[in-house]
Amino acid sequence: MLKELAACSTLCNINYHTFLAAEGLDETARCIALCRECADICLLTASLISRNSENAERFIAVCADICEMCADECAKHNYAQSMKCAQVCRKCVEMCDEYQAHQIRQTHAVLF
Secondary structure (H helix, E strand, O other), X not given: OHHHHHHHHHHHHXXXXXXXXXXXXXXXXXXXXXHHHHHHHHHHHHHHHHOOOOOHHHHHHHHHHHXXXXXXXXXXXXXXXXXXXXXXXXXXHHHHHHHHHHHHHHHHHHHO
16 A cells, blocks of 8 residues: 555656646646645655554545545546546555455454
8 A cells, every 4th residue: 555655646746747847727726736735645644554653544534535536637637647647546545445444344353
C-alpha cells in the first residue's frame, strides 16, 4: 500500500505541475487543487501507516475520498498525464478500500 500511496503522490505532483505550465488555468483549476491535495494526503497517510499511528485508519478513509475526487476530475481532461494520474488515483482508492475491509474483517474476527 505504501508503494501505491507514493506513486499516487508522485503522479499527482507531476500532473499539478503540468497543468500549471499549460494554458487555460481556469479550466483546470479544480484539477490542480485536487492533485495538490491528493499528493499531500497520500504522503501523510503513508507516513502515518509506516509508523503505526493510531490515526492511520482515519486518514486512509479521507485519502480514499480525496483520491477518488482527484481521479474523477483528472479523467475529465484529455491529457495523457491526466489519464495516467486518474488511473493511479483509482488504484490508490482500491488499495485504501481493501485495507479498510481487511481491518473490519480483523475486528469482526476478534469480536466473534
